[in-house]
Amino acid sequence: IYTLGIDIGSTASKCVMLADGKEIVAKSLISVGAGTSGPQRAISEVLEQAGKSKDEMAFVLATGYGRNSLEEIADAQMSELSCHAKGATFLFPQVHTVVDIGGQDVKILQVENGVMTNFVMNDKCAAGTGRFLDVMARVLEVKVQDLGMLGAQSTKQVEISSTCTVFAESEVISQLSMGTDKRDIINGIHRSVASRVAGLAHRVGIRDQVVMTGGVAQNSGVVKALEEALGHEVHISPLTQYNGALGAALFAYQKYQKAQRA
Amino acid sequence: IYTLGIDIGSTASKCVMLADGKEIVAKSLISVGAGTSGPQRAISEVLEQAGKSKDEMAFVLATGYGRNSLEEIADAQMSELSCHAKGATFLFPQVHTVVDIGGQDVKILQVENGVMTNFVMNDKCAAGTGRFLDVMARVLEVKVQDLGMLGAQSTKQVEISSTCTVFAESEVISQLSMGTDKRDIINGIHRSVASRVAGLAHRVGIRDQVVMTGGVAQNSGVVKALEEALGHEVHISPLTQYNGALGAALFAYQKYQKAQRA
Ligand code: SF4
Numbered sequence: 001i002y003t004l005g006i007d008i009g010s011t012a013s014k015c016v017m018l019a020d021g022k023e024i025v026a027k028s029l030i031s032v033g034a035g036t037s038g039p040q041r042a043i044s045e046v047l048e049q050a051g052k053s054k055d056e057m058a059f060v061l062a063t064g065y066g067r068n069s070l071e072e073i074a075d076a077q078m079s080e081l082s083c084h085a086k087g088a089t090f091l092f093p094q095v096h097t098v099v100d101i102g103g104q105d106v107k108i109l110q111v112e113n114g115v116m117t118n119f120v121m122n123d124k125c126a127a128g129t130g131r132f133l134d135v136m137a138r139v140l141e142v143k144v145q146d147l148g149m150l151g152a153q154s155t156k157q158v159e160i161s162s163t164c165t166v167f168a169e170s171e172v173i174s175q176l177s178m179g180t181d182k183r184d185i186i187n188g189i190h191r192s193v194a195s196r197v198a199g200l201a202h203r204v205g206i207r208d209q210v211v212m213t214g215g216v217a218q219n220s221g222v223v224k225a226l227e228e229a230l231g232h233e234v235h236i237s238p239l240t241q242y243n244g245a246l247g248a249a250l251f252a253y254q255k256y257q258k259a260q261r262a
Numbered sequence: 263i264y265t266l267g268i269d270i271g272s273t274a275s276k277c278v279m280l281a282d283g284k285e286i287v288a289k290s291l292i293s294v295g296a297g298t299s300g301p302q303r304a305i306s307e308v309l310e311q312a313g314k315s316k317d318e319m320a321f322v323l324a325t326g327y328g329r330n331s332l333e334e335i336a337d338a339q340m341s342e343l344s345c346h347a348k349g350a351t352f353l354f355p356q357v358h359t360v361v362d363i364g365g366q367d368v369k370i371l372q373v374e375n376g377v378m379t380n381f382v383m384n385d386k387c388a389a390g391t392g393r394f395l396d397v398m399a400r401v402l403e404v405k406v407q408d409l410g411m412l413g414a415q416s417t418k419q420v421e422i423s424s425t426c427t428v429f430a431e432s433e434v435i436s437q438l439s440m441g442t443d444k445r446d447i448i449n450g451i452h453r454s455v456a457s458r459v460a461g462l463a464h465r466v467g468i469r470d471q472v473v474m475t476g477g478v479a480q481n482s483g484v485v486k487a488l489e490e491a492l493g494h495e496v497h498i499s500p501l502t503q504y505n506g507a508l509g510a511a512l513f514a515y516q517k518y519q520k521a522q523r524a
Contacts, residue, residue, distance in 0.1 A: 126427075165426075
């Protein structure tokens with residue numbers, strides 16, 4: 001039995017195919033999100049990887065910001081909060097806190113036995129989100145995917161005191177003009193993101209295990225800074241980028257089973 | 263008796279010379295602020311305009327973000343909140359609310375008989391400040407001082423739904439790519455600033471007369487949008503840009519008188 005989970009975010013589309021609700025058969029990530037061809041391409045890529053057709057899918061479930069655009073294709077939709085809790089529990093059965101930093105938002109979820117029990121979210125302010133890192137990478141003229149590696153080479157503490165993306169950008173520009181090493185600035189940027197996210201996380205409380213998901217979890221510098229800011233170990237996995245889509249595929253399997261019983 | 267008030271902001275330095283605590287003899291505005299030659303140039307310009315020397319000044323008082331850098335020159339320092347309340351009351355004796363939008367911050371002051379009785383301030387977030395308008399003007403490739411004139415020519419309502427500077431910038435870019443008229447976008451930007459500032463103002467309450475000060479008061483589009491958002495007439499004067507420096511010069515006169523009596 002094959003099920004498909006699709007997560008349509010603001011900046012990326014992800015798709016996961018599951019066999020029997022427990023084995024990941026294929027996964028895809030297209031770097032464009034809602035309102036583009038991304039969702040369709042993410043699905044096609046997964047089907048192709050698995051050598052399956054859409055008709056062989058027992059249930060297709062969509063989640064994420066742009067999930068409503070898939071009404072033609074998906075059998076059901078669910079909120080990304082539920083799917084993230086579900087996906088994280090599949091990857092880390094002992095998870096109690098999920099920190100999801102996406103391209104444009106930050107969500108902190110409390111999880112109890114795979115179910116989300118409380119959450120806090122910021123989608124109004126770019127500070128602490130992937131967008132903050134995008135802006136800084138552009139000013140520093142480095143690739144956003146190189147930030148983690150570069151920040152790890154920092155040898156001096158540089159403080160970025162503004163949390164606001166706009167004011168922090170000015171601080172970075174002035175640090176650059178003072179000749180400060182980019183790698184030290186990057187390390188300061190990672191700590192700025194971590195302190196912003198930790199402030200949000202303290203509103204719901206943090207309990208072990210803490211799992212970080214979303215695109216920014218690929219940045220090892222932010223993960224490390226977040227461990228320091230939270231005082232908790234932060235677990236990641238190469239699969240956490242697919243966490244929402246994975247949760248959606250798991251729910252798709254549940255829904256398929258329920259439909260069979262009915 | 264001549265007194266000097268100097269207001270050193272983050273983006274501009276202003277200086278006002280008063281005769282006998284009631285008549286403005288000279289004023290200057292230099293578009294660079296704290297940490298530059300701006301403060302010194304603002305003072306020199308005023309002295310030159312009036313044909314006076316620094317020694318002829320009975321009392322010199324500094325205010326604003328960068329006031330501590332003038333300890334050598336100024337006889338005293340005072341907070342910009344007190345000076346803004348004082349200056350606004352000189353210009354508008356019936357003032358009860360001062361809305362000051364500067365280059366990097368927004369302050370709302372409640373004023374009773376020339377004295378500040380309550381205030382609320384945002385200096386952590388660029389939204390609603392002059393910086394927000396700078397960012398938008400850059401994206402739109404227009405001069406920030408032309409925004410008021412251009413927005414007044416708008417014929418269609420365009421909504422900028424994000425308050426965050428970073429997310430609003432993306433909205434503006436996408437409006438431009440859709441071919442939306444710049445003047446309509448600018449009008450939407452003015453309403454965004456006004457709604458942000460009104461949200462802040464409601465925290466302290468708004469009582470007539472409402473006076474708007476700071477650099478952004480030069481933008482007639484923001485003034486008009488603020489009148490709509492607050493539901494109150496908003497008073498401005500060409501002198502409100504000098505409001506902090508004017509208040510400082512008024513306090514300088516008071517301090518001079520007090521010193522004479524002692
Ligand atoms: S603090 Fe900065 S990044 Fe956050 S909402 Fe304000 S302008 Fe946007």
